[in-house]
Amino acid sequence: MNSSARSSAPMRGIDHLAFVTDDLPTTMDFYTRVLQMRLVHVRRVPFEQDRGQPPYDNLRHYFFDMGHDQLLAFFEYPTGLARQNRDLPGGMQHVAFHVEPERFDALLAHVRGAGVDVIGPVALGGRFWSAYFYDPNGIRLEFATSRGPRQDGVVDSVLQSEDEARAELGTLFADPARVEFWLGQMPLREHADAS
Template identity: 35%
Template sequence: MSGGNREFQLGGVNHLALVCSDMQQTVEFYSGVLGMPLIKTIELPRGMGQHFFFDCGNGDCLAFFWFPNAPEGVPGISAPAAKPGEGEIVSAVGSMNHVAFSVPPERFDEYYAKLRGKGVEVSPVLNHDDSPAGVTTELHDGVFVRSFYFTDPDGALLEFACWLREFGPADVAHQPRRAADRTAPASV
């Protein structure tokens, strides 16, 4: 994409760390179903749990903690309650809403079919555009990213997405909202 950081030389995301309920099930899903190599495992000191790292491409990693005393997630608070296009996607401030993996546009439809073939429940394909609805069923020149969503065994929302065009100055056209603009209560 365009732009560039004039403050820090960042090379992308080193890793994003999530929390799982069952590390074996997580390994089976991320390595077995999604094909991400498991590249590092750590047994945390004092019985605190485990920390495993998966290669998700381009030198980036997706990591998971397993804590024996972690509380259960709460859909609609710690994660979205549904996939985009299928229900409520709001999650709490400070939560991880979803992880989007970049896939090549020319393999997008193939990957959709492949995940379905592996028994993964996927959302309909969403073609994101600048229309009032933000998505369309039609693929047209205004679509900037195509995506579909699915969940891991713990309900973490995942996305396969492919950019279809470069961004320019016209793509940054909205004023950022403030905390005072929120309508939700500050705490739950």
């Protein structure tokens, strides 16, 4: 059974991710020229109190097509604000874009050819191969792909055997009942991967 048939999540996926920039022209150039996303929507957003929106009025809010009917968006904040720390709780550590294996090497070559420093690709175990770099705003980005013998979907590719999941959950919970509870929530592979 594939992961979409097993999924009980009421969401289909990402509608949009919204980040902050203080240099929208440079951000537009990077995401369209380097990452080859299309700019698809430009607008201004009025300030609305008590809605969790940015604390500025009439902000630019621009959207890029990340593929598969999902958007990446940026708000343009005033210059001179402090930068966030991606390595503190509540921060976003990085964004990983899935790249089909047959397009991975060419896309890395394109990004490097645009003058971007890329770390990797590195093997992360199992099917995971990743390469890391930063956008002009300091947002850490990742290209993730599979170099394993199985070409599952993204969700199916991370499924584990019960033994693998039990071992890891046991490092988080001392109570076996809590481990069993969480194992009961997870779709599992019948056997550990040989890869």
